[in-house]
Amino acid sequence: MKSKGQRVLSIAIIFCVTVCLTYYSNVKVWNGGRLSELGEESLTVGSVRKLLEDEDLVTERIHFPGQQKRLPQSLIIGARKCGTRALLEFLGLHPLIQPADQEVHFFDNDTNYNRGYEWYRDHMPYSYPEQITLEKSPRYFITEKAPERIHRMNSSIKLIVLLRNPTTRVISDYTQVYYNKLAKGKDMEKFEDLVIDRKTNEVNTGFRAIQISIYYHHLLRWLKYFKREQIHVVDGDKLITNPLSEIKRVERFLGLPSKVTENNIYFNTTRGFYCMRTPKTEQKCLGLTKGRKHPYIEHSVLQKLNDFFRPHNKKLFSLISHTFDWD
Numbered sequence: 001m002k003s004k005g006q007r008v009l010s011i012a013i014i015f016c017v018t019v020c021l022t023y024y025s026n027v028k029v030w031n032g033g034r035l036s037e038l039g040e041e042s043l044t045v046g047s048v049r050k051l052l053e054d055e056d057l058v059t060e061r062i063h064f065p066g067q068q069k070r071l072p073q074s075l076i077i078g079a080r081k082c083g084t085r086a087l088l089e090f091l092g093l094h095p096l097i098q099p100a101d102q103e104v105h106f107f108d109n110d111t112n113y114n115r116g117y118e119w120y121r122d123h124m125p126y127s128y129p130e131q132i133t134l135e136k137s138p139r140y141f142i143t144e145k146a147p148e149r150i151h152r153m154n155s156s157i158k159l160i161v162l163l164r165n166p167t168t169r170v171i172s173d174y175t176q177v178y179y180n181k182l183a184k185g186k187d188m189e190k191f192e193d194l195v196i197d198r199k200t201n202e203v204n205t206g207f208r209a210i211q212i213s214i215y216y217h218h219l220l221r222w223l224k225y226f227k228r229e230q231i232h233v234v235d236g237d238k239l240i241t242n243p244l245s246e247i248k249r250v251e252r253f254l255g256l257p258s259k260v261t262e263n264n265i266y267f268n269t270t271r272g273f274y275c276m277r278t279p280k281t282e283q284k285c286l287g288l289t290k291g292r293k294h295p296y297i298e299h300s301v302l303q304k305l306n307d308f309f310r311p312h313n314k315k316l317f318s319l320i321s322h323t324f325d326w327d
């Protein structure tokens with residue numbers, strides 16, 4: 001039998017260890033800013049967010065009284081290779097945004113979808129009532145059934161879609177697949193051979209990466225279910241060169257006060273892109289699979305792709321009442 005004094009001591013030790021661990025892991029640093037802004041006691045830490053080095057990383061979370069898992073009130077729906085992970089991470093700096101670390105693939109995968117909303121909710125992070133739960137799965141953008149399904153869950157949900165120069169997106173898409181194959185010791189066809197149909201010498205519209213970049217085609221489907229005001233378009237190219245201006249626009253779209261500042265985002269010259277910094281100078285960059293160099297592509301092929309996308313882009317610009325400088 002322990003004496004009362006011993007018991008109090010061991011409880012105090014456990015308490016101290018918990019607090020210290022919480023403090024010295026990035027938890028406190030990462031979420032500490034949020035808490036004071038939320039008016040919570042500093043020990044009622046939000047959720048644990050480990051450093052993300054990969055899209056598929058599973059993160060562990062603990063939760064505190066007042067927190068619950070909620071269905072997302074906002075979704076980043078795509079497009080693939082337009083900076084969806086970066087945007088999610090940047091937005092995670094905001095005290096009132098709780099991002100789901102994993103791509104849940106609920107609306108684009110029949111198996112997952114048939115598991116129902118409770119399964120989906122269970123994959124969400126813990127959040128406080130005033131926070132917005134945000135999930136991203138880039139495949140939603142191109143999935144036929146996704147708009148209807150999402151509309152059925154919440155017809156007033158806020159959707160965020162990132163778009164970038166469609167030719168650049170194709171190249172980035174190719175680069176990722178190329179590296180994935182390389183890692184498995186497999187060869188990949190040359191870019192030119194995939195995007196150009198040898199027989200016709202025209203752009204190969206059967207190539208999936210090309211299809212994804214015909215943004216107009218996909219967005220049209222979303223606008224059958226959602227009002228234009230419900231879909232916020234992020235300039236994926238700008239997100240790379242000047243992320244803060246794009247983040248501020250998203251904050252406004254979500255109806256949140258502007259909280260992410262120059263202090264949180266800095267250009268990392270080693271990595272060649274913007275990384276994040278918390279108030280205590282902890283650094284966080286996207287994984288090594290991000291910001292990879294694109295292969296050299298022949299000018300004539302680029303020209304051909306640009307020419308191919310131009311009329312589709314024009315239709316997109318009029319659909320969203322916004323023009324991008326993609327030529």
Ligand SMILES: *[C@@H]1O[C@H](CO)[C@@H](O)[C@H](O)[C@H]1NC(C)=O
Pocket residue numbers: 109110111112
């Ligand atoms: C859908 O999800 C299930 C289970 O999560 C997985 O096994 C399956 O491969 C997924 N299907 C597709 C087409 O990705």
Ligand SMILES: *[C@@H]1O[C@H](CO)[C@@H](O)[C@H](O)[C@H]1NC(C)=O
Pocket residue numbers: 071072073074154155156157158
């Ligand atoms: C649906 O989404 C809107 C916009 O984010 C949000 O205000 C509302 O609470 C959501 N409804 C439910 C039931 O989650």
Ligand SMILES: *[C@@H]1O[C@H](CO)[C@@H](O)[C@H](O)[C@H]1NC(C)=O
Pocket residue numbers: 268269270271275283285
């Ligand atoms: C850039 O990021 C790396 C981690 O990816 C870090 O080790 C390095 O210190 C950063 N550089 C600067 C200048 O912050």
